Amino acid sequence: MSSPLQQDGQRLKHSPTRSGESSEASGEIVKSSWRDFWKVHPACDVFPPMNADELRKLADDIQAHGIRVTIQTRTAEDGQLYVIDGRNRLDACELLGWHLVDERGEWRGKIMEHIEYKRANHREIVEQVVSFNLQRRHLDESQRAMTAAELANMKKGKPGKCSNLSIKPVSQPEAAALFDVSRTSVQTAKKVLDEAPAEIVKAVKSGKLAVSKALQSIKPKHFASVTAFMRERRP
Numbered sequence: 417m418s419s420p421l422q423q424d425g426q427r428l429k430h431s432p433t434r435s436g437e438s439s440e441a442s443g444e445i446v447k448s449s450w451r452d453f454w455k456v457h458p459a460c461d462v463f464p465p466m467n468a469d470e471l472r473k474l475a476d477d478i479q480a481h482g483i484r485v486t487i488q489t490r491t492a493e494d495g496q497l498y499v500i501d502g503r504n505r506l507d508a509c510e511l512l513g514w515h516l517v518d519e520r521g522e523w524r525g526k527i528m529e530h531i532e533y534k535r536a537n538h539r540e541i542v543e544q545v546v547s548f549n550l551q552r553r554h555l556d557e558s559q560r561a562m563t564a565a566e567l568a569n570m571k572k573g574k575p576g577k578c579s580n581l582s583i584k585p586v587s588q589p590e591a592a593a594l595f596d597v598s599r600t601s602v603q604t605a606k607k608v609l610d611e612a613p614a615e616i617v618k619a620v621k622s623g624k625l626a627v628s629k630a631l632q633s634i635k636p637k638h639f640a641s642v643t644a645f646m647r648e649r650r651p
Contacts, residue, residue: 449510472511478508486502570586
Protein backbone atom coordinates (compact mmCIF):
# COMPACT_ATOMS: atom_id res chain seq x y z
CA MET A 417 0.00 0.00 0.00
CA SER A 418 1.35 3.41 -0.93
CA SER A 419 1.98 5.94 1.83
CA PRO A 420 0.13 9.26 2.21
CA LEU A 421 3.25 10.98 0.92
CA GLN A 422 2.91 9.06 -2.32
CA GLN A 423 -0.88 9.40 -2.50
CA ASP A 424 -0.95 13.16 -1.94
CA GLY A 425 2.37 14.06 -3.55
CA GLN A 426 3.13 15.95 -0.35
CA ARG A 427 6.53 16.69 1.12
CA LEU A 428 7.03 18.23 4.52
CA LYS A 429 9.39 21.17 4.73
CA HIS A 430 12.72 20.69 6.40
CA SER A 431 16.03 22.51 6.54
CA PRO A 432 18.68 22.09 3.79
CA THR A 433 20.97 20.48 6.39
CA ARG A 434 18.48 17.85 7.52
CA SER A 435 19.66 14.38 8.41
CA GLY A 436 19.97 12.12 5.40
CA GLU A 437 22.04 14.62 3.41
CA SER A 438 25.78 14.79 3.24
CA SER A 439 27.65 17.14 5.56
CA GLU A 440 30.39 19.07 3.80
CA ALA A 441 32.11 19.62 7.12
CA SER A 442 32.31 15.97 8.10
CA GLY A 443 31.88 14.25 4.75
CA GLU A 444 29.48 11.82 6.48
CA ILE A 445 25.99 10.68 5.50
CA VAL A 446 23.50 10.77 8.38
CA LYS A 447 20.31 8.73 8.10
CA SER A 448 17.03 10.60 8.03
CA SER A 449 14.85 10.47 11.13
CA TRP A 450 11.12 9.90 10.85
CA ARG A 451 10.69 13.12 12.84
CA ASP A 452 12.22 15.08 9.95
CA PHE A 453 9.08 14.37 7.92
CA TRP A 454 6.21 13.38 10.21
CA LYS A 455 4.52 15.41 12.94
CA VAL A 456 3.18 13.97 16.18
CA HIS A 457 -0.43 15.08 16.61
CA PRO A 458 -0.75 17.75 19.35
CA ALA A 459 -3.31 15.66 21.27
CA CYS A 460 -0.47 13.23 22.03
CA ASP A 461 1.20 15.94 24.11
CA VAL A 462 -1.17 15.28 27.04
CA PHE A 463 0.39 11.81 27.31
CA PRO A 464 4.08 12.29 28.19
CA PRO A 465 6.64 10.43 26.06
CA MET A 466 8.91 7.82 27.59
CA ASN A 467 12.07 8.89 29.38
CA ALA A 468 15.48 7.61 28.28
CA ASP A 469 15.42 4.53 30.53
CA GLU A 470 11.90 3.55 29.46
CA LEU A 471 12.80 4.04 25.80
CA ARG A 472 15.86 1.83 26.18
CA LYS A 473 13.73 -0.93 27.73
CA LEU A 474 11.23 -0.63 24.88
CA ALA A 475 14.06 -0.85 22.35
CA ASP A 476 15.35 -4.01 24.04
CA ASP A 477 11.84 -5.50 23.93
CA ILE A 478 11.45 -4.68 20.24
CA GLN A 479 14.84 -6.20 19.51
CA ALA A 480 13.81 -9.38 21.31
CA HIS A 481 10.18 -9.67 20.24
CA GLY A 482 9.61 -7.24 17.37
CA ILE A 483 6.91 -4.56 17.18
CA ARG A 484 3.75 -5.98 18.72
CA VAL A 485 1.42 -2.97 18.38
CA THR A 486 0.71 -1.34 15.03
CA ILE A 487 1.87 2.27 14.59
CA GLN A 488 -1.01 4.54 13.64
CA THR A 489 -0.64 7.38 11.12
CA ARG A 490 -3.30 9.74 9.80
CA THR A 491 -3.80 12.31 7.08
CA ALA A 492 -5.99 15.09 8.51
CA GLU A 493 -8.53 17.16 6.61
CA ASP A 494 -5.96 19.93 6.13
CA GLY A 495 -3.60 17.48 4.41
CA GLN A 496 -1.14 17.35 7.31
CA LEU A 497 0.50 13.99 8.04
CA TYR A 498 0.60 12.75 11.62
CA VAL A 499 1.83 9.90 13.76
CA ILE A 500 -1.00 9.58 16.30
CA ASP A 501 0.15 6.46 18.13
CA GLY A 502 3.58 4.85 18.19
CA ARG A 503 6.06 7.73 18.54
CA ASN A 504 7.88 5.87 21.33
CA ARG A 505 8.05 2.70 19.24
CA LEU A 506 9.48 4.63 16.31
CA ASP A 507 12.05 6.37 18.51
CA ALA A 508 12.99 3.01 20.05
CA CYS A 509 13.50 1.53 16.58
CA GLU A 510 15.84 4.38 15.68
CA LEU A 511 17.65 3.79 18.95
CA LEU A 512 18.29 0.28 17.65
CA GLY A 513 19.75 1.74 14.48
CA TRP A 514 16.78 1.04 12.20
CA HIS A 515 16.62 3.28 9.13
CA LEU A 516 12.86 3.99 9.06
CA VAL A 517 12.45 6.53 6.26
CA ASP A 518 14.21 7.36 3.02
CA GLU A 519 15.35 10.80 1.90
CA ARG A 520 11.79 11.67 0.85
CA GLY A 521 10.21 10.67 4.14
CA GLU A 522 8.73 7.42 2.82
CA TRP A 523 8.66 4.53 5.29
CA ARG A 524 11.15 1.87 4.33
CA GLY A 525 12.24 -1.62 5.36
CA LYS A 526 10.54 -3.84 7.91
CA ILE A 527 8.75 -0.96 9.65
CA MET A 528 6.38 -0.75 6.66
CA GLU A 529 4.44 -3.83 7.75
CA HIS A 530 3.73 -2.21 11.11
CA ILE A 531 2.30 1.10 9.83
CA GLU A 532 -1.43 1.72 9.40
CA TYR A 533 -2.60 4.63 7.20
CA LYS A 534 -6.01 6.25 7.45
CA ARG A 535 -7.69 9.58 6.79
CA ALA A 536 -9.50 11.34 9.64
CA ASN A 537 -10.47 14.82 10.75
CA HIS A 538 -8.80 16.38 13.78
CA ARG A 539 -11.69 15.64 16.13
CA GLU A 540 -11.66 11.98 15.16
CA ILE A 541 -7.89 11.91 15.64
CA VAL A 542 -8.21 13.36 19.15
CA GLU A 543 -10.73 10.65 20.05
CA GLN A 544 -8.46 7.95 18.61
CA VAL A 545 -5.38 9.26 20.45
CA VAL A 546 -7.26 9.10 23.76
CA SER A 547 -8.65 5.64 23.01
CA PHE A 548 -5.28 4.15 22.02
CA ASN A 549 -3.60 5.49 25.16
CA LEU A 550 -6.33 4.52 27.61
CA GLN A 551 -6.22 0.96 26.28
CA ARG A 552 -2.56 0.68 27.33
CA ARG A 553 -2.22 2.96 30.33
CA HIS A 554 -3.76 2.00 33.64
CA LEU A 555 -4.80 5.48 34.77
CA ASP A 556 -6.92 6.03 37.87
CA GLU A 557 -9.77 8.53 37.91
CA SER A 558 -7.62 11.42 39.14
CA GLN A 559 -5.01 10.82 36.44
CA ARG A 560 -7.72 10.70 33.77
CA ALA A 561 -9.23 13.93 35.11
CA MET A 562 -5.84 15.67 34.97
CA THR A 563 -5.20 14.50 31.43
CA ALA A 564 -8.71 15.54 30.38
CA ALA A 565 -8.11 18.98 31.88
CA GLU A 566 -4.87 19.33 29.92
CA LEU A 567 -6.63 18.35 26.71
CA ALA A 568 -9.43 20.84 27.35
CA ASN A 569 -6.83 23.49 28.14
CA MET A 570 -5.24 23.29 24.69
CA LYS A 571 -6.05 26.47 22.82
CA LYS A 572 -6.75 26.73 19.10
CA GLY A 573 -3.57 27.55 17.26
CA LYS A 574 -1.44 26.84 20.34
CA PRO A 575 -1.49 23.06 20.85
CA GLY A 576 1.33 22.45 23.28
CA LYS A 577 4.75 23.04 21.77
CA CYS A 578 3.67 22.34 18.19
CA SER A 579 3.29 24.89 15.42
CA ASN A 580 -0.08 26.58 14.86
CA LEU A 581 -2.74 24.18 13.65
CA SER A 582 -6.40 24.62 12.86
CA ILE A 583 -7.63 22.32 15.59
CA LYS A 584 -10.89 23.17 17.29
CA PRO A 585 -10.46 23.26 21.08
CA VAL A 586 -11.93 20.40 23.11
CA SER A 587 -14.45 21.56 25.70
CA GLN A 588 -14.41 20.35 29.30
CA PRO A 589 -17.61 18.29 28.84
CA GLU A 590 -16.14 16.69 25.71
CA ALA A 591 -12.86 15.92 27.46
CA ALA A 592 -14.72 14.50 30.46
CA ALA A 593 -16.68 12.16 28.19
CA LEU A 594 -13.53 11.01 26.36
CA PHE A 595 -11.82 10.12 29.65
CA ASP A 596 -14.92 8.75 31.39
CA VAL A 597 -14.83 11.22 34.29
CA SER A 598 -17.26 13.87 35.50
CA ARG A 599 -17.06 17.47 34.38
CA THR A 600 -16.64 18.42 38.05
CA SER A 601 -13.51 16.24 38.21
CA VAL A 602 -12.12 17.98 35.13
CA GLN A 603 -12.86 21.41 36.64
CA THR A 604 -11.13 20.37 39.87
CA ALA A 605 -8.16 19.06 37.92
CA LYS A 606 -7.88 22.30 35.96
CA LYS A 607 -7.79 24.28 39.19
CA VAL A 608 -5.02 22.01 40.46
CA LEU A 609 -3.09 22.42 37.20
CA ASP A 610 -3.43 26.19 37.33
CA GLU A 611 -2.83 26.84 41.03
CA ALA A 612 -1.23 23.90 42.84
CA PRO A 613 2.55 23.63 43.39
CA ALA A 614 4.43 21.66 40.74
CA GLU A 615 5.22 18.80 43.14
CA ILE A 616 1.50 18.36 43.86
CA VAL A 617 0.61 18.32 40.16
CA LYS A 618 3.34 15.76 39.52
CA ALA A 619 2.05 13.58 42.37
CA VAL A 620 -1.48 13.50 40.92
CA LYS A 621 -0.22 12.75 37.41
CA SER A 622 1.86 9.85 38.71
CA GLY A 623 -1.08 8.39 40.64
CA LYS A 624 0.34 9.11 44.10
CA LEU A 625 -2.27 11.69 45.10
CA ALA A 626 -6.00 12.07 44.45
CA VAL A 627 -7.04 15.23 42.67
CA SER A 628 -9.50 16.02 45.47
CA LYS A 629 -6.66 15.85 48.01
CA ALA A 630 -4.47 17.97 45.72
CA LEU A 631 -7.15 20.65 45.65
CA GLN A 632 -6.63 21.18 49.38
CA SER A 633 -3.00 22.14 48.79
CA ILE A 634 -4.13 25.33 47.06
CA LYS A 635 -5.30 26.60 50.45
CA PRO A 636 -2.27 27.58 52.57
CA LYS A 637 -3.71 26.16 55.77
CA HIS A 638 -3.94 22.70 54.17
CA PHE A 639 -0.64 22.68 52.28
CA ALA A 640 1.43 21.30 55.17
CA SER A 641 -0.95 18.41 55.77
CA VAL A 642 -0.99 17.48 52.07
CA THR A 643 2.79 17.51 51.75
CA ALA A 644 3.06 15.46 54.95
CA PHE A 645 0.60 12.96 53.47
CA MET A 646 2.78 12.70 50.35
CA ARG A 647 5.91 12.08 52.42
CA GLU A 648 4.20 9.27 54.26
CA ARG A 649 3.33 7.57 50.94
CA ARG A 650 6.89 7.67 49.60
CA PRO A 651 8.61 4.26 49.63
